[in-house]
Amino acid sequence: MPKRFDIQLVAPSGYAEDRAACHRGIERLQAAGHRVHGTEVVDRVLLRFAGSDAERAADINRLADPDKPLPDIVMAICGGYGAIPLLDRLDFDGLAARFLDDSSVLVGHGDFTAIQCALYARCGIGSLHGPMLVQDFGAGYLRENTWRHFWQTVTSPRTEASWVCGEEQRDLLVEGTLWGGNLSALCSLAGTPYLPTVAGGILCVEETGEQAWRIERMLFELKLAGVLDNQRAIVVGGLGGQRVSEYDNGYDIEHALQRFGRACGLPILRGLAFGHGPDKWTLPFGAPAVLSVADGAASLTASGYRYAGAVDGGPVAPA
Template structure:
């Protein structure tokens, strides 16, 4: 069962790292300013601005920064500057021993999905939310929601869609970017999906690739024992239904049609200005009707639940 790290108070320290793709320095600094104005202290890891071709720094430099952040005794959060590609180059070399003595929120999404999974495997919830350089691009309301979450003010998620598959479920909430979910299969950061409520999002993929990835999850046995499926935003899709014959929603439903778990669509998280923070690893209840879906954090004093 997953514990949640301590929530943040005024003047608590957030360490910013760049464990994946090369960053936009100006955007990262703007994101850091938003956090500072919210009352947090910011420290940049030593190699964060060492761009190396497509990566935020050389592999050993990014590993060093991430290990430094995991080990830090005072920090209350680790904020990933961006996703892109690169976390899986270094993730298997991490040592989580000191993190468990001084747990902290790990924040990010997209490529950072693999790191959220590693935190889950080591017993802790993490925060699926905008990367730091994306924070200035969020609407003001969603910037506020992220800061509120870090401070312990947790919001439930709700969505509306005509594609829903009705039902009720409860369980631990895991997931992230669909591509990264597929890429974790048969690796050290592969998760057991049985009994879990899975959430997914994706960006800039053609419909045939989305179909192929859902099929891969199905063939790998990842869908058959789910408790529920939470579908976020699939943005900048490079094909439409007139080309492929199915929409994203229809592709998902077709691969899940033999199962009875609830499926809710159009949740406000993903690669867009409305990116709701999600507690990866938390216990939740999930209720889906014909048009509406609600995801609520449970509070029964269990160690893996949020207040």
Template sequence: MTRWNYFKEGDIIDVVAPGYPSQPHEVEGAHAFLLKWNLQPRIPKNLIKPHFLHANEDEARFGFLKAAIESKDSRVIWCMRGGYGSNRLLPMLAKLKKPKEPKLLIGISDITSLHTFLTQEWGWSTLHAPLLDRLGRGLVSAKHEKELHNVLFGKEKSVEFKKLKPLNDQARNITLQKSKIVGGNLAVLQTTLGTPWQIEAKKSFLFLEDTGERGYRIDKMLEHMRQAGVFKQCHGLILGDFIGGNEPGSEETKHKLVFKRWAADLDIPVFQGLEAGHDVIQRPVPLNTSCVLTQKNGKVLLSIDTGGKAS
């Protein structure tokens, strides 16, 4: 585990767009948000250009990411939005030499590809936390914006989750488990299977979330993971928010039935209720840092080290 440096006012924040494009007003909102925190946003002039799928051509998106990784005057890479595109950059990213000093990557959703690469290949600690377009549009509540600020500026040394619910006996029987958190978006993690950057969950809690996926698709992705051996020696599954995915002609989903099935099928603990993902509340989840899960009198507490340090 490597530690990132706590933010200080005046720090330069490198903004990248490895996936979908953002609209000009969203970029302006992100710029204004970072200024509000007394940070210096560095948003390349040609970061976003017309493209039929992404924020820019692969080579351009990678070029901006590479520049952010290699810049000597910044320590943070914050993504504008998710969507799709980050996994196309991994073969190019794999050719880079690991920097001597780690940086902090922030983002969710499609950014899971980059989280997985940076944590597994370079040993960095990263942060699964709101994207800049969301923060710039004021879609994060004052309470949760403050929590994120406190984490990034070192006012909070850990993130605590108190609403986890055990879904099987293996989870109910845990009293203490020291581990780390890996994972992110389920659909993105499925795309890592069979690649050099396949998600590695041994001796870790695997955190999963997603949006717009029907029950059968979630089940299919979990089965693919099982057949790929992802759950072997995994300390357990921790399910975040799964939103959308209603069955055709219905306002209901089959998510509950799917997770009940997997909790019964797997011989590892399965918990539900992490407040992270694509829903309204998107609490920060530090990845590849130490964590402790305790359970007493039916109450579960997951405490995750933020991974930060004073510079």
């Protein structure tokens, strides 16, 4: 019998505009046998946020309460904006005491990157950069690969992603700590105690809706802030939503990455589906990883990270 998980929903950022997607995601998780808690957060709305700063921080701090059992999975409902104002409100000591010796995992992407970075920087708590309730599990069409890779990663201490990066990419083999996430969220933490210092890292970045010049500017911000010092490679995920104007004279995201690649001197790989976008791999933030490229095929393997527990008979499939 496959293991059934307790899943706690949290809403540290924007509110869930698509309520139908919320309920669809909850129903899918429940139909697969999992127990979903905290469903009341999907109904909270204050301005553009899923409740007040105090309410949203309480979602996270409640996990530090030693009198309450930790769920198997803590899942953000959606991104948007709102996580960074919570960081000074979080009980990092309490969270560290609960999570460091427990198998409970946190998962999300986009604005949730700020929470993930802060937890790793202040507590050494790893997490999963992966699907969320609204846009992934609640999507009109559930992507089977996204679902299956998430459960494979959640239930195993090792995971792998593979993709085609093109013949023009030079062969590569590097080892390092896997980390990163949403590019604008990472930049918002530069110069703060909430951005981790990762030596020998494999930095993964993704973004949506930002113009090519803004992508280039944010990458340079990380470089000038010293964040890229001692990184071994940069893996670029989806960068959708760019528009090329007449003023750009043909300058687009390809030019932006080429220009930045020459300036930073690090290998930059493209084509890994993570973060925003309908299909996504689940990446363990803070895990030891191996990145390899041979003959235009890339693979990223991570191991030794926090996972919720083994499942007998494979991942629980959606109804």
